Amino acid sequence: MAQDGNPLKVSKLPVEVTMIMLGGEELTGTIYLDLHSRHHAGPERMEDVVNSQTRFIPLILTDGRTVLLNRMRIITGHCRQHEADEYEEMTQALLTDFTVTIRLSDGRTISGAIRTDLPKEHARLSDLLNSPEDFVRVIDRDIEYYVNRAYATWFLEG
Numbered sequence: 001m002a003q004d005g006n007p008l009k010v011s012k013l014p015v016e017v018t019m020i021m022l023g024g025e026e027l028t029g030t031i032y033l034d035l036h037s038r039h040h041a042g043p044e045r046m047e048d049v050v051n052s053q054t055r056f057i058p059l060i061l062t063d064g065r066t067v068l069l070n071r072m073r074i075i076t077g078h079c080r081q082h083e084a085d086e087y088e089e090m091t092q093a094l095l096t097d098f099t100v101t102i103r104l105s106d107g108r109t110i111s112g113a114i115r116t117d118l119p120k121e122h123a124r125l126s127d128l129l130n131s132p133e134d135f136v137r138v139i140d141r142d143i144e145y146y147v148n149r150a151y152a153t154w155f156l157e158g
Helices: 046-050 086-090 125-129
Strands: 012-021 026-034 056-061 066-070 074-080 096-104 109-116 135-140 143-148 152-157
Touching: 026 046, 026 066, 046 074, 046 135, 046 143, 096 125, 109 125, 109 143, 125 152
Parallel strands: none
Antiparallel strands: 012 026, 012 074, 026 056, 056 066, 074 143, 096 109, 096 152, 109 135, 135 143
């Protein structure tokens, strides 16, 4: 039940995001994440939302209107990096970071780290990029980018 007592309202975690759409439109607003993920311990992550099978993602614009974004027409999304969740904290020693530069089809370049839980001895960037998820998370200091692989023209490791 929601905190305000309304049984039809579900409590969610607000995350301020900026989405760059195919065609260059930039939309800023709030996406609401579930407090309990269906796929892992802890709350839902932005990565879960953009890699879900949902076709349209609701974004509450800064003016209060709601726009439904076609998930597959998002080139990138970004938000402030959130504190590492319990899983990431417990597995920190097992995680592998790839430092990458990504050229996007719209000409932009994003640099940062892609984090994976693939075993270090078997971790290859190509394996990570060929996994079935549509978006890859890139961490650049305190910003998390979610890059749609369909709009990445290349990834440079190192």
